[in-house]
Amino acid sequence: MGCAYSVYALGKKNKKKACFPEVVVFVPSVRIPVQSDLQRPLKGLIPPQLIDRLSCLRNQIVLVAEDTGGSATSELRRALEEYLSLLIGLTNKENGLEDLVEFKWRSLEDRRQESCVANAWFELLSIVHMMAMLTLSEADSLMIPKDKSGSGFRVVSSDCKRDAVDLLLKASGYLEFCLRDVLPRMPLEIKRRLPKDFQEGVLEAISIQALGQGTEIQLGLAVDSQKANLSVKRRLACEQLIYFSQAYQCLSGCDFGHVSGKKHLWFIKWKFLEAKAAAYYYHGLILDKGNEQSSHVAAVCCFLAAEELLAESKKVLLTFCLAAPVTRGPPLWGVMKHLHQKIPEVASRKSQMYGYLLEHEKALQSLPDLPDFQLSLTPDDYGLPEIDAAWNRENWENQSQLLKEHLKDSEDEVEIE
Numbered sequence: 001m002g003c004a005y006s007v008y009a010l011g012k013k014n015k016k017k018a019c020f021p022e023v024v025v026f027v028p029s030v031r032i033p034v035q036s037d038l039q040r041p042l043k044g045l046i047p048p049q050l051i052d053r054l055s056c057l058r059n060q061i062v063l064v065a066e067d068t069g070g071s072a073t074s075e076l077r078r079a080l081e082e083y084l085s086l087l088i089g090l091t092n093k094e095n096g097l098e099d100l101v102e103f104k105w106r107s108l109e110d111r112r113q114e115s116c117v118a119n120a121w122f123e124l125l126s127i128v129h130m131m132a133m134l135t136l137s138e139a140d141s142l143m144i145p146k147d148k149s150g151s152g153f154r155v156v157s158s159d160c161k162r163d164a165v166d167l168l169l170k171a172s173g174y175l176e177f178c179l180r181d182v183l184p185r186m187p188l189e190i191k192r193r194l195p196k197d198f199q200e201g202v203l204e205a206i207s208i209q210a211l212g213q214g215t216e217i218q219l220g221l222a223v224d225s226q227k228a229n230l231s232v233k234r235r236l237a238c239e240q241l242i243y244f245s246q247a248y249q250c251l252s253g254c255d256f257g258h259v260s261g262k263k264h265l266w267f268i269k270w271k272f273l274e275a276k277a278a279a280y281y282y283h284g285l286i287l288d289k290g291n292e293q294s295s296h297v298a299a300v301c302c303f304l305a306a307e308e309l310l311a312e313s314k315k316v317l318l319t320f321c322l323a324a325p326v327t328r329g330p331p332l333w334g335v336m337k338h339l340h341q342k343i344p345e346v347a348s349r350k351s352q353m354y355g356y357l358l359e360h361e362k363a364l365q366s367l368p369d370l371p372d373f374q375l376s377l378t379p380d381d382y383g384l385p386e387i388d389a390a391w392n393r394e395n396w397e398n399q400s401q402l403l404k405e406h407l408k409d410s411e412d413e414v415e416i417e
Helices: 048-068 073-091 120-142 158-185 200-224 230-252 259-287 293-322 334-353 355-360 393-416
Strands: 031-034 103-107 114-117
Touching: 031 048, 031 120, 048 073, 073 120, 103 120, 120 158, 120 200, 158 200, 200 230, 200 259, 200 334, 230 259, 259 293, 259 334, 293 334, 334 355
Parallel strands: none
Antiparallel strands: 031 103, 103 114
């Protein structure tokens, strides 16, 4: 179905009971390679040892991904990185091998969604995209506690949260690389044949979404820290809002021929509403520290807006969870667990406290603008590994010369006999 999530088990007693995966970090689509023939189109053009290594590594990735459903992230990552160093040679124009091999890929959840493109840059794009999705899956796993008691209490260590942020930045960097350094190198006719989840808007939305979720985790860490003041929390909430706003704009202009795209859009809308509620709540707390009546009125407007946004976000979360494939939203955790308790309480208390001011200045009431901040998180820089030494043509020539000498010696031996 183009979606992959960490599964938070519902229990093993009743195996027939439906087990809907829980989502913390949304992984829109995981695509895995399908066995493709590299031997025939490359035979005679590059050394057979090099063809064998390319084929063996790719087949290894196919088998591990099929057998584990993409869960063997460490093993897959090592194989993908080693394969990349070999694959780069096929993308080199000087070698003239870009369009010789038909590379096949499919959606992990739907075998019908198979793509077959004769272009080495498509293969490279697919490999780096797979690395990004595996990294997002790792971040998701870190944010889902291993305790399956079903108590509803979510305990994720600060170290796990920080590691998850690092993984989100890494995944964002992979996707940024695809947008900056891979897609521009692909011919237009190849781009038109790419799967829907390889659209520029989709890739950019996932990259920005990862930054937004990283900021959300940072805000949760700030809420738990006594050193973080209101200004820091407001800045993080506003930055999170900007990220999800940008991601929504990127995704809303895409062609959703794949069903998972609609679910992805609902996820970003849910996170956008939560971020906006948090931003207005913290902005209201800062405004409420002012001495003028207008500051208190503006603060109450922020609290009431935050309460409405929070209620709307619950509805969107339900729509997201019910959209195919059906999933479960996580129990309240982090900053949103804190805000679901605080926002209704503060909105009610402050409305009662300053109700007379709201009535008196009804005509002047308007929702204050949120401050604009420079975004803090950026994607990690990613660059391709060094090209494998097997592509050194001097080695090819030496091997060819040795082969010729070997054949000549064999002929001489035959003549002597």
